[in-house]
Structures are given as structure tokens and as C-alpha cells.
Amino acid sequence: MNFTLDKQMLWLVEGLMGGLIAASLIGFLLSRTAKSEGGKATVDNLNARLRAWWIMIGIFALAMIVGSTGALLLFAFISFLALREYVSLIPTVPADHRTLFWSFFVFTPLQYWILYRGWYGMASIMIPVYAFLFIPLRLVLSHETAGFLDRAARIHWGLMVCVYCLSYAPALLILDIPGYKHQSGKLLLFLVIVVQMSDVLQYIWGKLVGRRQIAPHVSPNKTWGGFLGGIASATLLGTALWWMTPFSPLTALWMSLLITLLGFAGGLIMSAIKRDRGVKDFGTTIQGHGGILDRVDSICFSAPVFFHVTRYILLTSHVRTP
């Protein structure tokens, strides 16, 4: 399931670096020209986000250079941190302690280990089936029945979103697509770039032309302008990157539209949880962005569908086993 770094990947990295340098220059110029209080705050936040992007892209590039093991380790670590942010925000009781321990230290590493072994069948059912049945069993052994279903559901939902769904991003590496041997790393890059750029473009369009809020009760920062402009431009960007994927330009367009819409849905759903708990962000890990989960929520919701649709249209029967 390993992939090679080829010329296309280098182009991509150069493109990313160029974009980031340009954005940093714009951020610097804006910081010189911003006058009003509100404008200054926005530009400061923008520059904080940009600095964080340098770090995030650096870490991601490093993991990709190491190869599929690096990517799996990175996503396993992200899952761990995301799950930690999730349970920190969600009420749990002391009787949940041991079940949570299992979630963090058994199910999370196990899911990524299964992917490392390239065992697609198990990776796709371990959490939905085995963890789903194990969690209530472990909870019932704690002899605490108050709020039982709530507690079991919260823990399982966290595992599903932060571990299972997120693990579908590096799971792209075990797809053995005909005519695309050792190139699946680019498919992961494609997903991450399109979904993350969609978040960035929605933010930019929202700042520029966003007026009417799309879901004022859930997320006051999401506007129709940001949504339409961001989705459209990210879809175009994804289409323009068709050459690095196994898709035709038209398929790349539909795929990009699909994952940007799902990414938007993910952001909205995770916002609803934050609103319910009365907070703005899941954490403070990434300067300007909030927590890890705030950054990867769109990937959590787009990766599983992207994986399965890709698998459905490009693979008929064979998934490579180690």
C-alpha cells in the first residue's frame, strides 16, 4: 500500500507553497493597511490562521514524505486528539471512565493498526459493529444505569466521528486502483486539499460578500455568500486538479462538489454540538483555528463517502491485502 513521491506530487507541493507565500504576503499587507478595530482583529486572526497553516502543511508534508506509515501515524494521532477534545466537551460520569479508556487506548490504535495491515473488511466494521456492542457491555459492568443510553451513545458517536470516519482519509492509501499503482498518496492529498481549501474559500468569500446567515442558530459565521462562493470555487479547484487523480475531469468535478458539500455539512453538524455545549471552539490547540476537531470536522464527514464512492466506481472486486 505504499506510494511513491512523483513529479506530480512535487508540483502540488510547489503550488501549495506558492499559494501560502502569496497568502502570507497579502496578510502582511493587510496588517499594514487595516485601520478599524474590527478590521484589525480580522486581519490578526487571518495571520494567526496562516501561521498555523504553515505548521499544519509542514507536519502533513513530513508525514507524507515518510510514506503511508507516516500518514497513518499522523491520522491516528489526530484521531486521538480529536477524541480528547470531544470527550472534554461532552458530559461523562465517573462510571464511564474505563469505557473511555478502552476507546482511547484500544479502539483508536486498533483501527489504525488494522488499516496498517491493509485489512479493509475489518477496518470497515470494527467500530460500527464490535465497538458498538462492546461499549454498552463495558458500561453495564460499571453498575451505573442512570442515563445509560445517553452515555453509550455519546461515547460511540465520538468514536465514529473522531476515529472511524477520520480513518477513512488514510484508508485511501489501501485502495489498489487499477492503473493508479503506488499513487494513492495523491488521492489522500486531493481529498485534504479540496476539503481544506473549501473551508478556507468559504471563509474568504464569507468575509468578502457574506451577508445573509445560512444557519444563524447553529453557526453565526456561515453565510450564503461564503457557502456558494466557497463551494463553487473549491469545486473548480478540485476539477483543475483532476490530473493527479484517477478520475476524468468531469468525475473530478462531481467528486469535488460531493466532498465540499459533505465538508460543509460536517462543519455545521459539529457546530451544533458546540452550540449545545455553549462553546465556540472544541479547543485552543491550533492558533486562530480553535481545536483540532474544528479543523478536521469537514474531513470526518467527507472522507468516508469519498472513499466508498471512489471504491465503488473504480474498483470492482479487488482490494489489495498485504
Place this chain on the structure above:
Amino acid sequence: MTGATARWINCAPEARQRVYFANHTSHLDFVVLWSVLPRHLRAQTRPVAAKDYWQSGLRRALAINVFNAVLVERSGTVKAERSGTGKAERSGTGKAERSGTGKVEPSETAKGDHSADGSDTERDRAEQIGTARHSLEVLLEALDARHSLIIFPEGTRGKGGPVGPFKSGLYYLWLKRPDVQFVPVYLANLNRVLPKGEVLPVPFISRVTFGPPLEPAAKQSKESFLKEARDALCALQQA
């Protein structure tokens, strides 16, 4: 593991002598509080820990070498009056109570208890007061050496619910060293990382909130000082 984030509310991490007093819900409390302090403050800040728990080999090495802890005896290990009480502060409490009211004469201690068969009890109490006084002296010595202290005035680990009543040791520290700043520190989520009775930790993001230093009026009674201190700590819970 706990990914602790620190917030300072009307209080800055300055290099002045302080007593940080915090709610106590987990063994990790002082480790985390200590670790979120800026590096230059850590060297001069010493947690106060109970000798009976932290005495054994590895724990002791950890407490002394890594955290430079001040180990004090708990006074209540024998006597019913204080048995079950948790920590160093408690001991500070007992001894200080006496010294606060004047001299702690063994005779005074024994005063209340005239029954013939009470002699054992009397001796025990005298012993307790001895340890307590010794503990307070240890703390005062640390303060005189320009160290800051971390103490848990509830005396024992709570369950993560409301902050428990404060032991009076804090009051006597203030009485003896009124120039030292007393800073309330609220620790959130640490009881979820490692609840009482659990050995395996679960990662939660914990929060350490430093509040504005107390500004107690001079000549306060013990009760009003302790209430002020506890209220300041509870106020951070909502902050």
C-alpha cells in the same frame, strides 16, 4: 496527556512570592498546576504534599527531585479527630490553631481532658499538635527561603463536585506571612483524567484558571478569611 491550558484572570505570572491555593480532585493536581507555570517560576514554586503518601521510593524520588515538593506529616493518622483528613494543609491547620491562639503548651492541650483513662488520648493529641506545628514551621521555612507554595486547602481529594470546606492552615499561613500573595487556582477536568480510585488515566483537556490575588482586610477572623478564599476559588469555576 491532560493538555492543560492556563488562563490568568486579573493576575499575571509574575516572579513574586505567592501561595497558590487550589481545589483538589486528583493526584495530578499539583503536577499540572506546576507544569503550566512559566519555566522561570517553576524552580521557585514548591508543591506541598503529604509525607505518608509520597514517602515510598519512586514517589518520593519524583516528589523531591522533580517537583522539589515540601513534604509534611499529616497529623491525623492516629487520632479520630483528624483521621481521614488528607493533606499537609490539614496538619498546618492543627498546629496553627494552637499557635494562633497563643502558645501551644502541652498543658493547655490537655486541659479539656481530665479523665484518668484519657491519658493516652492526651498524649496523642499532644503528638498531633506537635506534628502540626512542625508542619507549619516547615511551610514557613519554605516561604522564608523565598519559595512560592502550592497548597490544597480542602485537605483531601474531592469528587469533582462543589469545592469542600477549607482547613484553617491557609489562614495561619496568611496570619504569619501577610505579605505573601494568595492566588486562587481552579483546576477543571482533572478529576475526569484520573478520578479517585482509578489507576489508568483517560485523556481530557484540563483547564487551570488563575484568579486575582486575595486582598484580605487586616485583622480578619479565621472564618471570614477562609470564606473569602473559598469564594474566590468558587468564582473561578464559572469564569
